[in-house]
Amino acid sequence: MAKLTDPFYSSAVKANRENIDNCDGHLLDDLQTRVMFAVAFARTKHSLGLPIEDPKREAQVRKNAVSFIKKHGCGLITTDDISEYIDIVIKITKRAEEREIAEMEKENESSRTAQTH
Numbered sequence: 001m002a003k004l005t006d007p008f009y010s011s012a013v014k015a016n017r018e019n020i021d022n023c024d025g026h027l028l029d030d031l032q033t034r035v036m037f038a039v040a041f042a043r044t045k046h047s048l049g050l051p052i053e054d055p056k057r058e059a060q061v062r063k064n065a066v067s068f069i070k071k072h073g074c075g076l077i078t079t080d081d082i083s084e085y086i087d088i089v090i091k092i093t094k095r096a097e098e099r100e101i102a103e104m105e106k107e108n109e110s111s112r113t114a115q116t117h
Contacts, residue, residue, distance in 0.1 A: 031089065035096045042097035046104060052097055062086050 042052050062083060069082040 031092065034089070035093050038093045039096050039100045042100060043104065046101050052101060053094070058090055061090065 045052055065082050065086045066079045069077055069079060073082075
């Protein structure tokens with residue numbers, strides 16, 4: 001068994017951690033991109049008077065993710081894992097949308113108040 005002080009062990013650990021960190025960076029970049037698209041769409045829906053939340057669409061997103069992992073998965077991620085992951089992504093996205101809509105409403109209220117004075 002390799003010792004922590006073994007140079008090979010240290011370089012292998014470092015390389016694996018760098019690979020994982022790179023994957024994390026890609027996941028976070030993709031999450032930010034997803035949230036930006038969703039927030040832009042939420043602004044549009046809000047300005048059209050449409051509801052922000054769409055349970056049917058959320059169900060479809062979950063179904064798409066499960067289908068994707070079944071078709072393209074390596075066997076290490078279960079459908080339960082991917083459902084849990086997508087639920088978290090949806091929660092993060094919804095919170096960002098809610099913050100954006102609240103900010104829009106606050107700005108609209110400020111504009112209305114300024115116009116009346």
